[in-house]
Amino acid sequence: MPEKIIESFNVKRLDILDEQGNADASLMPSLAGDDIKKIYEQFILLRTFDARALNLQREGRLGTYASVLGQEASQIGSARAFEKSDWIFPSFREMGVSITMGYPMDMLFQYWSGDERGIRTPDDLNIFPVCVPVGTQILHAAGAGMAIKYRKERKAAGVYFGDGGTSEGDFHEGFNMAGVFKLPVVFICQNNQWAISVPREKQTASKTLAQKAFAYGFEGIQVDGNDIFAVYRATKDALDRARNGEGPTFIECFTFRMSDHTTADDSSRYRNTEEVEDWKQKDPLLRLKRFMEKQGLWTAEFHKQTEDRAMKLVDEAVKKAESVTHPDPKDMFIYTYEKPTPRLIKEMTDL
Amino acid sequence: MPRLNMVQAINMALKEEMQRDEDVVIIGEDVGKDGGVFRVTEGLLSLYGHERVIDTPLAESAIVGTAIGMGVCGLRPVAEIQFMGFIYPAIDQIFSHAARIRCRSRGRFSCPIVVRTPYGAGIKAPELHSESTEALFCHMPGLKVVVPSTPYNAKGLLISAIRDPDPVIFLESTRLYRLVKEEVPEGEYSVPLGKARVAQEGGGVTVIAWGSMLHRVLQAVSGLDVEVVDLMTLSPFDEVTVAASVRKTGRVIIVHEAPKTCGFGAELSATIAEDLMLHLKAPIIRVTGYDSVMPLPKLEDTYIPTVERIKKAVEEVLRY
Numbered sequence: 001m002p003e004k005i006i007e008s009f010n011v012k013r014l015d016i017l018d019e020q021g022n023a024d025a026s027l028m029p030s031l032a033g034d035d036i037k038k039i040y041e042q043f044i045l046l047r048t049f050d051a052r053a054l055n056l057q058r059e060g061r062l063g064t065y066a067s068v069l070g071q072e073a074s075q076i077g078s079a080r081a082f083e084k085s086d087w088i089f090p091s092f093r094e095m096g097v098s099i100t101m102g103y104p105m106d107m108l109f110q111y112w113s114g115d116e117r118g119i120r121t122p123d124d125l126n127i128f129p130v131c132v133p134v135g136t137q138i139l140h141a142a143g144a145g146m147a148i149k150y151r152k153e154r155k156a157a158g159v160y161f162g163d164g165g166t167s168e169g170d171f172h173e174g175f176n177m178a179g180v181f182k183l184p185v186v187f188i189c190q191n192n193q194w195a196i197s198v199p200r201e202k203q204t205a206s207k208t209l210a211q212k213a214f215a216y217g218f219e220g221i222q223v224d225g226n227d228i229f230a231v232y233r234a235t236k237d238a239l240d241r242a243r244n245g246e247g248p249t250f251i252e253c254f255t256f257r258m259s260d261h262t263t264a265d266d267s268s269r270y271r272n273t274e275e276v277e278d279w280k281q282k283d284p285l286l287r288l289k290r291f292m293e294k295q296g297l298w299t300a301e302f303h304k305q306t307e308d309r310a311m312k313l314v315d316e317a318v319k320k321a322e323s324v325t326h327p328d329p330k331d332m333f334i335y336t337y338e339k340p341t342p343r344l345i346k347e348m349t350d351l
Numbered sequence: 352m353p354r355l356n357m358v359q360a361i362n363m364a365l366k367e368e369m370q371r372d373e374d375v376v377i378i379g380e381d382v383g384k385d386g387g388v389f390r391v392t393e394g395l396l397s398l399y400g401h402e403r404v405i406d407t408p409l410a411e412s413a414i415v416g417t418a419i420g421m422g423v424c425g426l427r428p429v430a431e432i433q434f435m436g437f438i439y440p441a442i443d444q445i446f447s448h449a450a451r452i453r454c455r456s457r458g459r460f461s462c463p464i465v466v467r468t469p470y471g472a473g474i475k476a477p478e479l480h481s482e483s484t485e486a487l488f489c490h491m492p493g494l495k496v497v498v499p500s501t502p503y504n505a506k507g508l509l510i511s512a513i514r515d516p517d518p519v520i521f522l523e524s525t526r527l528y529r530l531v532k533e534e535v536p537e538g539e540y541s542v543p544l545g546k547a548r549v550a551q552e553g554g555g556v557t558v559i560a561w562g563s564m565l566h567r568v569l570q571a572v573s574g575l576d577v578e579v580v581d582l583m584t585l586s587p588f589d590e591v592t593v594a595a596s597v598r599k600t601g602r603v604i605i606v607h608e609a610p611k612t613c614g615f616g617a618e619l620s621a622t623i624a625e626d627l628m629l630h631l632k633a634p635i636i637r638v639t640g641y642d643s644v645m646p647l648p649k650l651e652d653t654y655i656p657t658v659e660r661i662k663k664a665v666e667e668v669l670r671y
């Protein structure tokens with residue numbers, strides 16, 4: 001009896017926009033000039049929001065905050081592909097996803113300042129609250145996929161997690177559920193090379209994260225996570241498949257966390273500056289700008305207007321977030337159950 | 352009216368609720384073709400199909416985590432964990448998510464799921480098939496914990512649990528599954544969550560128990576002037592019924608098969624001491640499992656409270 005190969009797989013990697021701003025026309029998703037300008041505006045808005053959050057934290061006006069710097073293309077590119085009615089399960093680093101989908105920035109500032117009222121998702125969005133326990137949200141997307149499938153809706157569930165999240169047990173269980181039941185789920189991993197101080201290669205011996213999907217019976221693809229067009233296209237394709245009943249897809253966005261893990265972290269303790277400098281060359285905004293210049297879509301005037309507008313929007317959001325009244329202590333109790341238990345009522349009146 | 356055991360009563364509740372509401376779905380290991388290892392979901396697959404009676408891969412965190420996602424999206428999943436000793440891999444999902452989604456989303460999302468699981472000693476099974484760790488779940492705000500002791504109440508409580516807007520842990524005593532039969536009406540009725548019942552009236556002593564221990568208590572105190580309170584819901588527990596009985600008798604015994612330390616008896620005892628100290632005529636006594644690892648079947652009967660231990664406790668409180 002000869003030994004033979006009974007299964008093999010190939011991992012695709014998608015790149016569309018290079019560091020010099022040249023896009024591969026054959027792979028380019030259909031985006032009008034105005035769409036691209038809109039994407040640029042979202043980039044600037046997100047950078048402005050993120051920088052402001054870091055400043056506010058330093059001034060003691062915000063709690064611990066997890067910066068998005070460097071990962072904007074992965075977040076904006078994927079979020080743009082979803083519909084508002086889709087179910088989104090973010091981790092704690094998805095401010096770019098939330099803002100792109102229309103989550104009010106003032107509420108995000110409010111949340112990160114420790115006011116839970118900021119995390120009540122507006123009724124027109126199905127974004128789940130920030131998930132702190134790493135990887136656990138992956139299963140909720142499988143559940144949402146199950147509900148979507150059961151009700152025969154043309155929706156999908158999208159879930160975001162990091163490279164570290166792929167080591168958690170719920171990553172395995174969630175992928176397995178989605179594969180077995182062919183669920184309409186798009187799994188989006190932002191492989192930003194670090195899980196706090198642990199580098200990607202200490203997280204798994206797999207050559208890519210994308211290849212893990214094959215063991216669960218569906219496709220995984222690696223995309224340049226700093227290439228907004230590649231991320232957008234991969235997500236859109238995955239969503240089309242999900243909506244057509246063709247099951248889940250895993251997208252590994254190969255990107256980099258330019259900031260410390262959070263404001264409570266000091267990344268100089270565990271990684272060297274050369275690595276960060278190298279990644280600066282791959283900056284997702286810089287290459288978008290270069291592309292737009294070549295297309296005649298970028299002018300200094302447009303940039304200035306965009307920046308001014310972003311600054312104004314962020315200023316307004318901060319102002320709004322900081323002008324809310326202190327939360328009512330009763331707020332601690334009223335959402336424990338639909339109706340407070342007798343003991344909760346007693347504790348509330350003891351306040 | 353049919354006379355049913357607890358397995359049949361729970362099965363009837365599931366069948367009728369699935370008939371009533373298309374959003375009710377069952378998810379767990381071996382719940383489909385096999386009808387569950389205790390046959391609680393028997394016949395449901397052929398009635399409602401694979402889309403509603405979902406045999407999952409062998410993964411407890413996935414069963415509960417997926418149920419959470421389904422619940423948040425508006426379904427009413429009833430998840431089955433094969434034995435309480437195997438719920439531990441799912442505790443992260445139960446504690447970190449099911450219990451707090453309503454709170455974390457400020458009421459935007461809720462998690463109307465039921466997690467059913469067989470618990471307790473009584474079927475001479477291997478390690479971790481006899482756990483009674485209900486107190487873990489009672490400690491977690493946002494969860495409700497229900498432990499029926501009779502077929503009639505099991506059906507009524509499960510109907511309430513399925514319709515409840517919050518997550519409910521529903522514990523089914525393996526010993527009771529086929530021990531008692533009683534009349535269980537077909538069709539709709541419910542037994543409210545959060546309400547205890549007086550299983551035997553009496554004036555001298557109050558014995559509080561739930562689930563499997565209820566029957567042992569009734570056996571131990573039959574013919575005595577002892578009031579037996581069947582708690583039925585542990586979280587939130589019925590402080591009113593407990594207080595009324597304690598005021599009447601002034602003597603309290605709490606019986607559970609879980610270990611003593613931090614068992615639910617501790618909470619009951621502390622509450623009674625806090626609120627009703629002046630009505631007490633004797634110290635509150637807990638008759639419980641021991642603070643050891645639950646032994647294998649040869650020593651099981653020594654571990655869980657016996658009729659003799661309960662009788663002795665009654666004699667003891669009556670000495671005051």
Ligand SMILES: Cc1ncc(C[n+]2csc(CCOP(=O)(O)OP(=O)(O)O)c2C)c(N)n1
Pocket residue numbers: 093132133134161162163164165166192194195196257261
């Ligand atoms: C279950 C769990 N363990 C540990 C932590 C603490 N923690 C927060 S973020 C993090 C690293 C996450 O890395 P990754 O998944 O790559 O996401 P990234 O932070 O890079 O976005 C750790 C260990 C946590 N939040 N949850």
Ligand SMILES: [Mg+2]
Pocket residue numbers: 162163164190191192193194195196
């Ligand atoms: Mg990471």
